[in-house]
Amino acid sequence: MLLAQVLLNGVLLGALYGLMALGMALVWGVLNIVNLAHGALIMLGGYVVYYCYTLLGIDPLLALPVAMASMFATGYLLQRFLLNLIVRGALLNTLLITFGLDVVITYLGQVVFTADFRTINPSYSGANFMLLGLTVPVLRLIAFGIALLLSSALWFLLNKSGLGRAIRATAQNLVAARLYGVDPRQVYAVTFGIGAALAGAAGGLYGMISHLTPYIGSSLTAKSFVIAILGGLANPFKVILGGIVVGVAESLAALYIGPTYTDVVSFLLLVVILVVRPAHALRAA
Amino acid sequence: MTAPLLKISGLNAGYGAVPILSDVNLTIQEREIVALVGSNGAGKTTLLRAVSRIIPATGLLEFAGTDLLPLSPEEAFARGIVQVPEGRQLFGRMTVEENLLMGCRLRRDPGGVRKSFEWVYRLFPILAERRRQLAGNMSGGEQQMCAMARALMAAPRLLIIDEMSLGLAPVIVDQLLVVLNDVRAQGMTILLVEQDVFAAFAVADRAYVMETGRIVREGNVTELSKDPAVRDAYLGSD
Numbered sequence: 106m107l108l109a110q111v112l113l114n115g116v117l118l119g120a121l122y123g124l125m126a127l128g129m130a131l132v133w134g135v136l137n138i139v140n141l142a143h144g145a146l147i148m149l150g151g152y153v154v155y156y157c158y159t160l161l162g163i164d165p166l167l168a169l170p171v172a173m174a175s176m177f178a179t180g181y182l183l184q185r186f187l188l189n190l191i192v193r194g195a196l197l198n199t200l201l202i203t204f205g206l207d208v209v210i211t212y213l214g215q216v217v218f219t220a221d222f223r224t225i226n227p228s229y230s231g232a233n234f235m236l237l238g239l240t241v242p243v244l245r246l247i248a249f250g251i252a253l254l255l256s257s258a259l260w261f262l263l264n265k266s267g268l269g270r271a272i273r274a275t276a277q278n279l280v281a282a283r284l285y286g287v288d289p290r291q292v293y294a295v296t297f298g299i300g301a302a303l304a305g306a307a308g309g310l311y312g313m314i315s316h317l318t319p320y321i322g323s324s325l326t327a328k329s330f331v332i333a334i335l336g337g338l339a340n341p342f343k344v345i346l347g348g349i350v351v352g353v354a355e356s357l358a359a360l361y362i363g364p365t366y367t368d369v370v371s372f373l374l375l376v377v378i379l380v381v382r383p384a385h386a387l388r389a390a
Numbered sequence: 391m392t393a394p395l396l397k398i399s400g401l402n403a404g405y406g407a408v409p410i411l412s413d414v415n416l417t418i419q420e421r422e423i424v425a426l427v428g429s430n431g432a433g434k435t436t437l438l439r440a441v442s443r444i445i446p447a448t449g450l451l452e453f454a455g456t457d458l459l460p461l462s463p464e465e466a467f468a469r470g471i472v473q474v475p476e477g478r479q480l481f482g483r484m485t486v487e488e489n490l491l492m493g494c495r496l497r498r499d500p501g502g503v504r505k506s507f508e509w510v511y512r513l514f515p516i517l518a519e520r521r522r523q524l525a526g527n528m529s530g531g532e533q534q535m536c537a538m539a540r541a542l543m544a545a546p547r548l549l550i551i552d553e554m555s556l557g558l559a560p561v562i563v564d565q566l567l568v569v570l571n572d573v574r575a576q577g578m579t580i581l582l583v584e585q586d587v588f589a590a591f592a593v594a595d596r597a598y599v600m601e602t603g604r605i606v607r608e609g610n611v612t613e614l615s616k617d618p619a620v621r622d623a624y625l626g627s628d
Binding site (some may be wrong): 270271274277278280281282284287 | 442462463467472473483492496544
């Protein structure tokens with residue numbers, strides 16, 4: 106029974122991990138940017154929800170769209186005015202710029218938000234119910250549902266809309282996309298905006314389930330990186346599945362080895378994947 | 391004589407500091423099929439890139455009376471200059487149908503788009519059969535058909551086809567040449583860039599011969615194919 110409970114927790118948390126990685130995988134696949142500031146964007150989204158709740162009294166779940174919209178705008182502008190300089194450039198340049206961005210956002214966060222631990226605590230944050238003898242935490246179930254919802258939305262956007270086709274076309278063949286009237290700068294900016302919006306939603310949920318500080322970004326970037334490689338860059342559902350694999354592995358590790366080893370386990374998974382299926386791992390949208 | 395659809399005069403272009411094209415003059419009338427021939431490295435693709443606004447150029451470059459030089463590639467496409475690029479350049483991990491949808495993505499006439507779909511599927515029935523297949527998994531000939539269908543879906547005013555015959559079996563090339571006449575019958579104008587001069591002359595009205603970045607001969611194809619210099623260099627004397 107304990108094992109079943111741990112697995113359930115791992116699956117529910119893992120879907121949220123997958124949502125965190127979704128934006129990173131999208132940006133990586135389309136723009137070929139490994140965005141080291143992705144975790145910092147998750148952090149920003151968390152604080153947007155936090156302040157919407159504490160200052161304006163907006164229910165945190167209703168504040169998620171606010172976080173997504175404001176993070177979309179942030180991501181769009183970042184891409185348009187900064188990252189378009191390095192898009193599809195040498196990997197080292199993109200890593201340097203996004204690493205610098207991560208440092209800047211983190212320390213601006215420290216100035217603006219202070220280094221205090223924050224938690225988003227709506228009235229239902231501790232609620233749970235019993236199902237088949239297992240305790241189901243309501244908030245984690247909601248996070249799971251939202252992760253599935255947003256990954257489905259992303260799948261539909263990419264595969265069934267003109268914008269999504271333009272995004273995939275740009276990723277697959279930049280020359281042909283330009284010949285067929287796609288403005289890549291616009292596509293890149295919108296794509297980065299969508300990635301940031303997904304990070305914003307993930308951040309809000311993370312702030313409700315865990316806690317926020319300006320420094321959570323780098324460990325969440327690392328986790329998203331592992332999941333993006335596990336799930337690949339092409340299919341949103343596989344990214345969520347990758348998150349669930351990591352979530353379950355971490356939960357099992359916490360149970361059998363000890364909670365301090367959770368990060369070791371996710372990176373061990375990464376090494377195994379890269380050894381077993383290196384080519385499969387990074388196939389773009 | 392009416393105003394030409396495409397008018398190029400005194401055009402210079404190149405890559406960075408390296409000049410490739412010098413003083414190129416070329417005009418295409420509405421509903422003409424014009425061939426641009428020349429050996430590898432003559433500058434044909436560079437000229438196409440200048441017309442598609444992918445590389446900077448100086449001189450006169452007019453399309454239907456408007457100056458193309460200040461436009462971006464996206465704007466040139468929106469005005470009806472549509473290219474079938476060398477090597478097909480399909481979106482390999484999209485289906486045939488999605489590739490065609492990329493062709494008509496800027497069109498806002500659903501009825502016209504539907505007609506275009508019917509038309510290109512009639513021109514290339516194999517594409518209708520394979521429309522749910524990934525474009526990257528098809529044979530070379532089918533991919534060329536898909537690339538041409540994608541371009542036709544854009545309802546181009548000027549269809550530019552770069553090295554259509556490259557790497558294809560002669561029987562496929564013949565099929566594609568027949569299609570070009572159907573395309574012209576729809577009121578479109580075609581610029582055909584070819585190394586296969588036989589194929590190009592079989593369908594074109596007029597031709598330009600390019601060598602080391604210059605136009606060295608021009609005329610209608612029956613005259614040009616009698617020109618001894620052209621025969622020696624491109625058609626083989628017999």
